Amino acid sequence: MKKRLQKAYFRNPDTLFLARDLLGKVLCTRIDDVITKGIICETEAYLGVTDKASHAYGGLKSARTQTMYKSGGVSYVYLCYGIHHLMNIVTHQQDVPHAVLIRGIKAFEGVPYMLKRRGLSKLKPDSLIGPGKVSQALGIKTAHDAEDLTRQTIWLEDHGIHVPEILISVGPRIGVDYAGEDAKLPYRFRINDLSKI
Numbered sequence: 001m002k003k004r005l006q007k008a009y010f011r012n013p014d015t016l017f018l019a020r021d022l023l024g025k026v027l028c029t030r031i032d033d034v035i036t037k038g039i040i041c042e043t044e045a046y047l048g049v050t051d052k053a054s055h056a057y058g059g060l061k062s063a064r065t066q067t068m069y070k071s072g073g074v075s076y077v078y079l080c081y082g083i084h085h086l087m088n089i090v091t092h093q094q095d096v097p098h099a100v101l102i103r104g105i106k107a108f109e110g111v112p113y114m115l116k117r118r119g120l121s122k123l124k125p126d127s128l129i130g131p132g133k134v135s136q137a138l139g140i141k142t143a144h145d146a147e148d149l150t151r152q153t154i155w156l157e158d159h160g161i162h163v164p165e166i167l168i169s170v171g172p173r174i175g176v177d178y179a180g181e182d183a184k185l186p187y188r189f190r191i192n193d194l195s196k197i
Contacts, residue, residue, distance in 0.1 A: 002026075003013065005156040009078035010072035013147045015091045015098040019045035020189045022100060023168065024161035024197060026108055029154050034072070038105025038128060038138060039161065041191040046088070048097040053187075056097035067146045068097035069078035069180050076156055077145040084132030085141045089149065089156075103174075104129040105137070106194045114138070125194075153167070167192050 005025065012018055020043075028037040048053040049069070055065045055078070067076045068090055076088040076099050092098040105128045107114055114137040120127060126139055135141070140154065147154045169190045177181045191197060 001156045002159045004150065005158060006150055007071070007073040009194050010089060010091055011093055012072070013092050013096075014044050015100060016187065018089075018091050019043045019100045019187065020168070020170075022156075023191055024101075024159075024163040026157040026159055026161075027087075027102060027105060027134075027138065027154075027156055028109075028154055029138045029140060034110065034139065036110030036113050036138050037108040037157070038114075038134065039108050039197060040102060040104070041106050041194055041197070042102075042104030042129065043189050044103055045103055045187040046091075046099045046101065046190075047187075048067045051052075051179075051185075052182035053176035053185075054097065054099075065097065069095050070146065072098075073149050075144055075149060077140060077142050077147075078098040078139040079142050080132065084136040085193060086131045087135045087138075087144075087154075097105055101131055103131050103188070105134050105188070106197065107137075145155075160197055163191055163197060167196055174175055 022040050048056050049059045056068045071094040072091040074090045076090050088099040088101045090099050170186045172184050174186045
């Protein structure tokens with residue numbers, strides 16, 4: 001039976017736990033009166049001021065990163081390379097800028113709309129793998145930064161989908177070589193076989 005995730009869930013101080021636990025949860029949007037949903041199958045954790053891969057490393061506060069300092073349970077959406085809108089879930093408590101990047105989903109509802117947004121005729125195995133593809137398919141843009149994830153535009157549901165450990169790969173994050181040793185941290189979580197969920 002599905003239930004909507006509430007603020008207390010996102011404010012868990014263990015962001016690595018959340019990055020793992022979000023696998024199997026359903027990311028939902030209602031944009032332009034269209035509902036689309038995807039099962040989260042890949043995430044990356046970013047641990048704030050001490051994490052060299054985080055936008056908030058060293059306590060950096062800017063127009064872009066201010067959302068990360070909000071209490072857990074809001075979206076952090078930023079533009080990458082001036083092209084891709086990347087969707088993150090802010091976690092932890094206020095002024096602790098932790099977040100989880102949503103890197104991949106499996107289509108759950110609203111496939112025709114996802115295809116239209118992505119300019120595709122059919123879904124391929126990698127059509128929704130990659131954070132830019134996720135946001136595009138779900139209609140998420142930077143205008144949706146700082147959205148309350150317990151309201152009507154972007155929210156998350158728990159449908160009781162259990163992802164066994166044997167299906168999960170844990171490894172370093174992608175595209176953060178600038179972070180030096182922190183680039184090697186095992187903060188990326190991925191479901192290996194989407195046919196099993």
